[in-house]
Amino acid sequence: MTGDRPKKWVHWLPLAAWWYNTSFHSSIRTTPYKVVYGQPPPTPIPYKALSSSIEIVDKSLQHREATVKMLKEHLHNAQHRMKTQADKKRSEREFAVGDLVFVKLRPYKQTSLKSHCIYKLMPRFFGPFKVLQRVGAIAYKLELPERTRIHLVFHVSQLKKKTGSSSCAPYLPTTFTAQGHVILKPETVLDRCLVKRNNKPITQVLVKWYNAPSEESSWENLYDLQARFPNFSP
Incomplete structure (x- = not known):
């Protein structure tokens, strides 16, 4: 916009600000000008x-x-470019009553250790579960186990249709944070060892997590584990 006259860009700011503040914003369903005045x-x-x-x-x-x-x-061209880039990561999904779908959940574990980057590789889909009802245009009600303490209706972006003989974690975690992340509680200690950190011996334990299968057990510092879960006795 100011490529031909780069030193003149400051003179365009008032008009750009006026256009932005008087344009309809879909996020607030009105204009910033009306919100202020x-x-x-x-x-x-x-x-x-x-x-x-x-x-x-x-x-x-x-x-x-x-x-x-x-x-x-x-500005219109810029909005179009942003929408085009965002649409590349979106896909149209539609399910019928009776279809089997996987539910996307993000496992979460409180930890201050930088060495546990493998947590992001943990499974995010659980199921499959049967679709019981379509709620509106973009949500579905699923048939979850009775012990599950979460809402039965999920946004379509959290679902993925089951095809072939593919399978994910057959269980569904029951404990969540306020942000909707799965909390993995320690269930038992499978093994323990001594490691050296800063020239000091530290006890580490191999923890089997309550909401995760055995193959996803992880080594944790015993002191940090007891600090995060004071009621857990390894």
């Missing part, structure tokens, strides 16, 4: 060439109209 923004009257008898005023207003038009075009 409590009324719709005034609509500027388009200027027609030669409407003013003063030459310098006529040129100034014509330049303003051309600038506003160019700003709208560039």
Whole structure:
């Protein structure tokens, strides 16, 4: 927008700010101008060439109209580019009653150790579970185990249709944080060993987590484990 005149970009800021603040925002369902002042923004009257008898005023207003038009075009193109990039990661999904689907959940474990980056490789899908009902256009109600203490309705983006003989974790975790992450509680200690950290011996234990299969057991520092779970006796 200011490629030809890079030193003039500061003169365009007021018009850009005005256009942004008086445009409808889908996130707040209104314009920032109305949020601040409590009324719709005034609509500027388009200027027609030669409407003013003063030459310098006529040129100034014509330049303003051309600038506003160019700003709208560039901002529209920017929005289109962002939408195109976002749509590349989206896919149309639709399920029928009786279909088997996997549910996406993100396992979460409180830890301060940097060496446990493998947690992000833990399974995120559980199931399959049967679709009982379609709720609206983008949500589905699933048939979950009775012991599950979560809501039965999920957004379509959290579901994936079961195809072939593929399978994920057959169980569904029951403990969640306020953000909806699965909390993995220690169930038992499978093994223990001594390791050296900063020239000091530290006891580590191989923990079997309550909401995870045995193959996802992990080594934890015994002191940190007891600090996070004081009621757990290894």
